[in-house]
Amino acid sequence: MGILEVKDVNKNFGGLKALSNVNLSVAENSVHAIIGPNGAGKSTLLNCLVGKLIPDTGSVMFDGQSVLGRKPHEINQMGISRVFQTPEIFGDLTVFENVMIPCFAKRDGEFRLHAVEGMMNEAEIVEEAERMLIDVNMIDKRHAHSASLSRGDKRRLEMAMCLVQQPKLLLLDEPTAGMARADTNNTIDLLKEIRDKRDITMAIIEHDMHVVFSLAERITVLAQGTPLVEDVPENIKGHPKVQEAYLGEAA
C-alpha cells in the first residue's frame, strides 16, 4: 500500500478525455516520476491530486484519507506540498518572510488570528526558517526582495518553502522547465540531496528524461490520459511502448 493511491480516475473536459482509468501507487519514501508526451494528462493528474480539479470518477487516497473535495489548503495540511512549473513565491516579501509563512501554516493550521504579537518574536519559527535557509544555502540572501532573485534562486526558495513544512509528499511539476542546463543540474543535485537527507516521498512530473533518470526510483509513463507502463528506470529506457508513445509524438 503506497502513501498515495490513485484508483480508476477519470476526468473529461467537455468531450475531451483528459484522464481515463488512471491507477497509480506511490510508495512511501520513494521518488516516483510521471512522464509522458505533451497532452498526456500529466498536469491534469497533478491538479486532481492537489484539489484544483475534482475527478469525475475514481478515488485519490493519501495516507489512508481521501483528498477529493478538499480545498488546496486542506490538502496541504494533510502533508502534501507542491512546487510549480514556474516558481510561485511571494514576490513582494523578503526571502526570510517567504520561508516564515509556511512555518506559521504548519504550526497554526489554516487560520489563526495572531494579530498583535511581533512576528520576529516567534523564536522557534525564526529559528526554523533560518535553519531551512542555511540548508538551501540562501541565508545570505535572507533580506533580499524575493522578486529580485534569479530563476534558479526562486526555485530554490520555493523548494525551501515546501520542505520547511516537512511534508510527507512533495509534488514537483516540471521543476526544471525552461531552465538552462547548468540550472537543471543544480536542481537535480538539490533534489538528490533532499532525497538522501530527508524522509520524504517525491512525485515528479517531468518532460526532461535526463532529470527523470537521474532521480526516479519508479516511473509511470502516461499517454493520452492512460498509464502505459509502470516500472523501474532501467526497464523503462528500452520499453517499446514508451518509445512508441514518444516517437508517435515526434512523428
Next chain:
Amino acid sequence: MFGLNKKDSTLLLIVAGLVLLAPFLLNPFPEGSAMAQFNAGYPDLMQRFVIFGIFAIGFNILFGLTGYLSFGHAAFLGVGSYAAMWMFKLFGMNVLPALALSILMSGLFAVVIGYVSLRRSGIYFSILTLAFAMMSYALAYSVLAADMDGPDQQGLLQKGLTGGETGLQLTLDDPRILGQQTAGDGNLPVPSLFGLEMRSASELNVGDWVFTFSAGYYFSAIVMLLSFYLSIRIFRSPFGLVLRSIKSNQQRLSYTGMNPKPYMLAAFVISGMYAGLAGGLMAAMDPLAGPERMFWTASGEVVLMTILGGVGTLIGPVLGAGAIKYMENILSKINSDILHSWFAFLPDGLEDFVVTLIYPFIGKGWHLTLGIIFMLVVIFLPGGLVEGGQRIARAMRRKKQTASDDDTKAKQPAE
C-alpha cells in the same frame, strides 16, 4: 518599547510628539498677521486631522496589506456615527460607551458586508463594496428615516433610525437613562468623558500667538495614537505577514496550507471597526450624524488619503488625511482678494495675470488641485508622500554621505 523594535518605536514617538504638540506646530503664524489664515491649529480642524487619520489607518490595513480596494468604506463611518448618536440619545453623553457601540456595530456590519463581498476579488470586490455602501446610504436617507412611532405618537423614532436628510440629532426629550436629559442651563448636554466636556478648551496667549488646547482634540489624538500603535503591531505580526502574502500571491498561500478567506475577513472587519471608531469620534466631537457620511464620495476620500500619503506604509495614511483635510479647510478659504493682496507687489497687469492663473486652483477650486496632485502621485509616485520623502532623503544622503541615517530611517516605516 511596547513590543516594538527600535525603528517603529522611534516612529511612534515622533508621531506622538507631533500630535500632542499640534496646537503649537499648526499655529506658526501670529494672530492677525496676513499668514494667520494658514494656521490649522484650531480644534475643529485638528480633530478632523486625527479622526480621518484613524479612518485612513484602518483603510490601509485592508487596502495597503491585502490589496483589496474597497470603494464603500464610508458605510462603516456612517454606521459608527449613528451608533454613537443612539448611545448619546438613549444612555448618556459619556463618549466611551458610545465609541464602544460604534466599534461593535460597524464590526457587525463589516462581518456581513465582508463575508459577501470577499467572495469576489478585483474590480468585482470594489463594485460590491460600493453597492453595499450606496444601499446603506439610500436606506439611511429614506427608508430608515420614516416615522416608526406610528402616525399619532411622538417619540424617539419620530424621524426613524437615521433622521434622513437632516441627520440624527440630539433632542431634549431623549431619555438618556444613565445621564442627564438636559444640561444644567436647560440646553442640550454635550458629549463628555466622565464630565470632561469634549468642546471645552483653554487658550494660551504668547505674545501675538494664540494656542488653543481642546479636550476633544486631545481625546481624539490619544485614540488616534492608540489606533496607530495597534496598526503597527498588526503590520509587524504574523497576521500582517499573511495579509501581505495575500496581496503578493494568493495561490501560493493556499498551497502553503493557509485559508486566505478568514484572514481577509478579519482584515476587513478590523478595518471596518477603525472606520466605525472614526465615525463615532466624529459624532462625539459634534453630536450629529447624517447619511452623506456614507455617500460614495466619502469612500473615495479615504482612498485618496491613503494613496496620497503612501499606501501600505505605516505613517502614509495619516499624512494623506492631514494633507487633504488641510487643503479642504485652508486652501479652500483663499479667495481672489487674498491672492491680490499677496501679489500686490507685482505691476498691475502682471498681478491680474498671476491671480487669474492661480485662481482656479484655490478657493472652491481646491478639488481641482487635489485631483491633479492625486493623479501625479498615482502616475509618478505610487508610494505617495512617504515615497517622496524617501526619495528626497536618499538624494540628500547621496550629497551628504556623512549625515546620520537615523532621521531618514524614521521616514521609512514600512520597509
Next chain:
Amino acid sequence: MEAIILQILNGLDKGSAYALIALGLTLIFGTLGVVNFAHGALFMIGAFCAVTLSRILSLSHTVVDETQKDFLGNPLQVEVPYVYNIFGQATGEAIIDWAVPLAILFTIPIMIGVGWIMERGLIKHFYKRPHADQILVTFGLAIVLQEVIKYFYGANPIPTPAPEAFIGSFDFGAMIGFEAGQIIYPYWRIVYFMFAAVIIGAVFAFLQFTTFGMVVRAGMADRETVGLLGINIDRRFTIMFGIAAAVAGLAGVMYTPINSPNYHMGMDFLVLSFVVVVVGGMGSLPGAVLAGFLLGILESFASMPEVTSIIPGINQVIIYLVAIIILLTRPRGLMGRKGVMED
C-alpha cells in the same frame, strides 16, 4: 397592462443612458483591458458640449431698433444673435431651437479628440499596471475633469431645452390601441431611446461588418494572438477609445433636455454604469446593453407606488441589490465570458 407599459417606457430613457455608457466602458475594458473610472466624465463633457453649442449659437450683439420704443421713449435696444445675421431670422431661430440635436455634429469630433488625448496621454501608460492603479488614476482624472467643468460653467444645473417640436408629451397608449389618456409619454424620451438604439446598432454593425471591427473583436477575444499576426492593435484600440468616448459624449448631449447638466452628473451615472457593466458581464457588449435596459426598467418598476408601499425604499436600492445577487450567483454576470477579470 397600461401601468406595465408605462413603467417599461419610463425605464427606457434611463436604461438607454446606462446602456450607452456601459457600452463604452465595455469597449474600453474589452479592448484595452482598462477599467475607466473617467467614463462618466466623458458623458458629462458631452452634455456640456451641448450647453456650449447652444451658448455659442445664442451669442448676440446689441442692435438699436428704431421702430420700437421702450417705456422711457428711447429707441429699444434688442439683442440679436449673430446667427440671425448669417442665416436670416427664421433659419436662425430654428438653428438655436435645434441646438441640442445640432450639438451631435459638434460633439463627435470633440469627443473623439478628447478620447484620443486621454488614451495617448494617460491611459496607455497604465496598460501594464494593476487594475487598482487604473481605477485610481482614472478616478483622479474624473475629479479633475469635473472640476474644470465646474470652474467654467458653475455648480448649478444648466437647463438646456429640447427643440420646441419635441417639447410636451403624446398619448402613446392611444397610438397602440389602449384607452386614451392612460399612457402619456414625453416626445423627447422616445427620441432619446431611438437615438440610443441607432447608436448601439451602429456600434454593433461597425464591429460586425467592417474589417476594423473584426480585428477589434478578435483582439477582445485574444489580444496576444492578434498581436502576433502583425496587426498593429494598439492604434486600432486608440481609435476604439475615441469611439467609446464619442458614444458616451453623444449619450450626454441628448440627455441634456431630460436632465439639466451639472458637473457631477458624470459621477452619478458612472457608479450605476459600473454596476450595469458588472451585471451584464465584464467584457460582454450585448451584456452591457441588455443589463442597461434591464436595470433601467427594473428601477422604474421599483418606483411604482404599488411596489414602494410594500417594500419602502426599494426604488433606491434595487439596482445595487440586483447587482449583489447577480455577482454572487452568476459571478460572470448575465453574459460574461470565462476568464475575464477572474484572477
